[in-house]
Amino acid sequence: MVRYILTRILLLLVTLFIVFTMLFVVARFAELERMEVLNFTEIPFMEKIDIVFKDYVTYVKNIASNWDWGTDAYGRDGWSELLRRMDLTLRLNLIAFFFYTGFGVILGVLGAMYKGSLFDRVLNLVFLVFSSIPAYVMIMILILYFGYHLEWFPPQEPPPSRGLFIGLKGMIIPVFAISSYALVQVAQLIRGEMTDAFNSDYIKLLKTKGLNQRQIVMRHLLKHSIIPVMTSIGPIMLYVLGSSFIVERVYSIQGLSNWLLTSLFGSSGNVYYVSVTLPPMVLIGTFLTGLVLLVGLIVDIGYGLMDPRITMGAKKSKMD
Numbered sequence: 446m447v448r449y450i451l452t453r454i455l456l457l458l459v460t461l462f463i464v465f466t467m468l469f470v471v472a473r474f475a476e477l478e479r480m481e482v483l484n485f486t487e488i489p490f491m492e493k494i495d496i497v498f499k500d501y502v503t504y505v506k507n508i509a510s511n512w513d514w515g516t517d518a519y520g521r522d523g524w525s526e527l528l529r530r531m532d533l534t535l536r537l538n539l540i541a542f543f544f545y546t547g548f549g550v551i552l553g554v555l556g557a558m559y560k561g562s563l564f565d566r567v568l569n570l571v572f573l574v575f576s577s578i579p580a581y582v583m584i585m586i587l588i589l590y591f592g593y594h595l596e597w598f599p600p601q602e603p604p605p606s607r608g609l610f611i612g613l614k615g616m617i618i619p620v621f622a623i624s625s626y627a628l629v630q631v632a633q634l635i636r637g638e639m640t641d642a643f644n645s646d647y648i649k650l651l652k653t654k655g656l657n658q659r660q661i662v663m664r665h666l667l668k669h670s671i672i673p674v675m676t677s678i679g680p681i682m683l684y685v686l687g688s689s690f691i692v693e694r695v696y697s698i699q700g701l702s703n704w705l706l707t708s709l710f711g712s713s714g715n716v717y718y719v720s721v722t723l724p725p726m727v728l729i730g731t732f733l734t735g736l737v738l739l740v741g742l743i744v745d746i747g748y749g750l751m752d753p754r755i756t757m758g759a760k761k762s763k764m765d
Contacts, residue, residue, distance in 0.1 A: 450746065457738045461731060468730040469504060473497045475721040515724030517708060523724035526704065527732060534700035537689055541620045542682065545628035550671070552628070553635025554662060560640055572633065575625040580688035584622035584695050592618060601697040619696045623688040627681045634677055638670035679744045683737060705729050 477493050480486075488496075507513040514523040552568060559565050578586070592600030599615040607615075639662070642648060648661060693702035708725035 450742075453742050453745070457735070457742065460738060461735050464734045465727060465731045466501070468727045469501055469723070470497055472721050472723040472726045473500055476723060479721065514728055517704070517725045518722045523728050526725070527701075527728045530699065530701050530704050531732065533698055534689060534693065534702070537616070537619060537623070537693070537698065537700065538682075538686055540616060541624045541627070541685055541689070544620055545624040545681075545685070546631055546678075549628045549631025550635055550667075553632040553670075554639060554667065556632065556636040557639035557643065558662065560636075560643075568632075572629045576629040578625065580623050580626065581691045581695065583625055584619065584692045587618045587622055588696070602699075619689075619692045619698065622692050622696075623685050626688075627685050630677065630681055631674065634674045635670050638673055639666050642666050642670065675744055675747055679741050682740055686733075686736070701729055701733075 474493065474497060477488060477496065481488055504515070507515075512524065514527075516523055517526055556565050556568050587598075588600050591597045598617050599611065600618075601615075602619075603611045603615040605612065643666075648666070689700075690702040690705075692698070693700045694706065704725055708722040708729075
C-alpha cells in the first residue's frame with residue numbers, strides 16, 4: 446500500500462509538471478499572437494518558440510527561487526489571489542460534498558427500505574426531476590423563486606459585512622444548485638446496492654437470527670453499500686466542481702471562475718475579446734489538475750482501506 450501511494454504521488458507530480466508546461470506554452474503563444482494583432486506585425490514561428498522557451502525558463506526560476514507566479518491583469522500577486530479565491534471555491538464545494546453525500550446516503554437507504562411504497566415512488570419522481578435539470582438552470586430557478594419572489598435567501602452572494610447568518614443563508618442556493626444532480630446519483634447508487642443486498646442469502650440468514658430491518662441496515666448493509674459508491678464519488682465530485690464554476694458566475698461568487706474569465710477575456714464597453722493573462726491561467730489550470738489527481742488518489746486509498754480484500758487480491762495475483 447505504501448509503495449502504491451508513493452508511486453501515485455510521484456506520477457501526480459510528473460503529471461502536474463507536464464500540465465503546467467502545456468498551460469504555459471499555450472498561454473504564452475496566445476499572448477504573442479495578441480501582440481501581433483495589436484502591433485500589426487508578424488513574429489516568425491521559430492522566434493516565437495525561442496521567446497516562449499526563454500520566458501518558460503525564467504518563469505520556472507522565479508517560482509523555484511522566490512515562489513513568484515507573476516501577477517494578474519490588475520497587478521495583483523497571482524499566488525495570493527489564488528489562495529483568496531480558492532478558499533471561496535473550495536468552501537462551496539466542501540459544503541456541497543457533505544450535503545449531497547449525507548442526504549444522498551439517507552435518501553438511498555430510505556428508498557431501499559421502503560421500496561415499492563408511495564414514499565419510494567414520490568422519491569423516484571423527485572430524483573427524475575432533479576437529475577433532468579442542469580446546474581445553470583437550477584441556480585436561475587432558485588434565484589428567481591426563493592431569492593426574488595419569496596425573498597427567503599439572498600439572490601446573490603452577500604458581502605461579508607452582512608454578518609455570518611446572512612452569509613450562511615447566501616450559501617444555500619448555490620450549494621443546492623450544484624448538489625441536486627450529485628445527490629440523486631449518490632442516492633440511486635446506495636438504493637441499488639442495498640436493494641440487491643436485501644435479496645441475498647446472507648441477509649436472509651441475518652433475518653432468521655432475529656435481526657430487524659433497521660439493525661441489518663445499520664450494522665451490515667450500510668458499509669458494504671458505500672464501498673461500491675466510492676468508485677463513483679470521484680467523477681461526481683469533478684462534475685460538481687465543474688458546475689460550481691457556472692454557479693459562481695451566476696451567483697456573483699468571487700471564486701476561481703470569475704478570476705479565470707477575467708484572465709481569458711477583456712472588455713471594452715459592450716465588446717468582449719480574448720485577452721489571455723498567463724499567471725492566472727497557469728495557476729488555476731495547475732491547481733485544478735492537482736485537485737483532480739488528489740481526489741482520485743484519496744478515493745483509491747479510501748477504497749482500499751474500506752475493503753482490504755483489494756490489496757490482498759493484488760498480492761495474491763502477483764504471487765501467481
